[in-house]
Amino acid sequence: MDLSPHTDLDVADLHPAVGDPALNSMNFLNEVAQRYPDAVSLAAGRPYEEFFAVADLHRHLETFRAYLADDLGYGPAQVHRALFQYGRTKGIIHDLVARNLAVDEEITVDPESIVVTVGCQEAMLLVLRALRAGPADVLLAVAPTYVGLTGAARLVDLPVRPVAGGPAGIDLADLRAQVRRARAEGLRPRACYVMPDFANPSGASIGLADRRRLLDLAAAEDLLLIEDNPYGLFHADGAGRVPTLKALDTGRRVVYLGSFAKTVLPGARVGYLVADQRVRDADGTVGPLADQLAKIKSMVTVNTSAIAQAVVGGALLAHGCSLVAANTRERAAYARNLRHLVDGLARRFPDPSPVRWNVPAGGFFAVVSVPFPVDDALLRRSAEDYGVLWTPMAHFYDDTAPVAALRLSISAVTPGQIDTGLDRLAALIADELARSPVPVARG
């Protein structure tokens, strides 16, 4: 190695992922947020904080302890072992997760098909690690794509090919074309990653008819679907919810990823996956894909913290395993904020305007399109000179083409902060329009 005396390693000597934009994107966004703590953040996707209470942690722990002792009949030594010791690789709240899926999602799964993970991020990593068997394997993902998916794919050397999203959430013709193009190139598309409900970052949702078509297409093309559903509970209008792909999945085509970060608390770092695909092992035995993923998990994190699982388990038990019931106040706050954002945009950019935005049916995010490129330099200027943070949509595309759009989040702010943030954003956009009136391609 040719190093200056002050360094021990060169980043070029490390796995290429550490230099990849996908892994540096979050770092950059966090750094900007930390440098401008007084800016109004329409960037943060973390959940609403108003309802957090430390007493709840103690209460949930005690609820779960009582469940082990009273409902499951554990003696004190067994309770200690469950909470303090190494535990089952696939988790200790799998039965409660299965009940939650039945109650809230009408998804019926064998608890043995569930792996409780360290947040949804670990679930993604496990699935992608398993599916990347060799250099011909590729992943398809609806673009724009959650950056955590792209980052996990980088860590397992799995190329990601974009599938057009669009206002309907997924362009099924493009999915079919991408599958066939990959195969024509000698590649093996292993799965398509999709967030059908109020996607991060687009806010788009897939309608019921398209969900059925997507499942049919997956069967016809022999493709797995990876369904990521962190925001599904948070519909914002009276129309109610659309069934998840997994609820409609009769052919075991869907690996379902769940998160308790938005529905219980991020600090527990508890998520899960449902992988009921039947895998034939080398010795001819057949078991759920979850068992293969658990083997990988045993070498990533051994098992998910029992204490963290206990807190989430207690929260589930407190509401009959319904997170819909547990999140009545939160859902109302998010719906109120999303309406406030969309109404605020309409007031500040009345027709005719070169500024456009979508009107999501729920979730945390909306996308604003502007007639100029939105890059990291503009975000820095927005933070420094205008006091408002948002997320350049370019971070969610896996190429370097300019993107003329930004993501706004409503999850961790008040209506008053939304107003202040939008006023500042409108000032920034007005100044930018005065500077560069030239339209650009991607919106």
Place this chain on the structure above:
Amino acid sequence: MDLSPHTDLDVADLHPAVGDPALNSMNFLNEVAQRYPDAVSLAAGRPYEEFFAVADLHRHLETFRAYLADDLGYGPAQVHRALFQYGRTKGIIHDLVARNLAVDEEITVDPESIVVTVGCQEAMLLVLRALRAGPADVLLAVAPTYVGLTGAARLVDLPVRPVAGGPAGIDLADLRAQVRRARAEGLRPRACYVMPDFANPSGASIGLADRRRLLDLAAAEDLLLIEDNPYGLFHADGAGRVPTLKALDTGRRVVYLGSFAKTVLPGARVGYLVADQRVRDADGTVGPLADQLAKIKSMVTVNTSAIAQAVVGGALLAHGCSLVAANTRERAAYARNLRHLVDGLARRFPDPSPVRWNVPAGGFFAVVSVPFPVDDALLRRSAEDYGVLWTPMAHFYDDTAPVAALRLSISAVTPGQIDTGLDRLAALIADELARSPVPVARG
């Protein structure tokens, strides 16, 4: 894919790690333990359970909350954010971990060089993922090797080459030879993994003089050392402790892996790494290797559960950040058990005997050598017919050669259980000696 109608995938379509012995080893051992719950287990490496109390979880959480509020001056909103929300990728108890390393290990590190991880297993995965930059990279590891290291290496496609361990803990001449052999083959040995204190599984420790020689050799050969230290506190005799490699490391040659599983509780799944190596980034800036590893962590688990960190942080604070002080009772129990095991072996296999064992200076494990191969079939018979569990040493070698040794653990049993277990083991060995008196090679 050519599948029978009842399966969706074939294991051959998944990453080869899932079929690897290293990943199936723990599964097999757990399965045997579950099938024979009434057998005495001299296999389990989990910590002593007698001192666990659910009230401690609540107390530690409250201690950490009070530390945030009173010592760090956090307001209620900041406390909620720290405990409930997504957090700093490198962790929130890094200052306490640095204090612990100073107090207990005389290791002085910048807290910014620490990454708090989901157990030591994630720490291993992050380091190996970073170091595996390309197909020429290999890892050296002292054999026999902790199976979690081998498994993590499999997940990142990093070949592991054994370095002879032996009674001195590491054969330095063999390490030099292996480094040179790998380089002669066009390979790049990135690091050598070593557990210098009371290693799992061998029980061997490296003496002070050899530690210094190992550091010199690492400098001369431009090699990193990965020091894994889960058992260092648990010395069993009056001789006291030997400084860790990291405490002796003046050249930033050592990446140090720490675990709170044995010193606080496994159920938190909190470990850490110290990586103060200076890395030059693509833009010329220089920062600790910890920052590069944190980027990887952000795509594996995002951050370590704040609640789990709070429990461990509270436990550290309760004892002035000294785990030596926190583990007085535990250390005495392990030392008593280890003496009881070694004395019990001596009584049951008096000289002259073909059965031999080492006398570790501490830790959880000792190795018994016998004059016949010890395989999984023998373990099953031991569990079924003799009612005693132990671990075949073959699981800790990365090849298929027969191994005539087994590992005994004293960490989760009473002296009475050790007596019962040894009586049963002696009966098994006597029967085996009667069946197959032929000596085999590796002991």
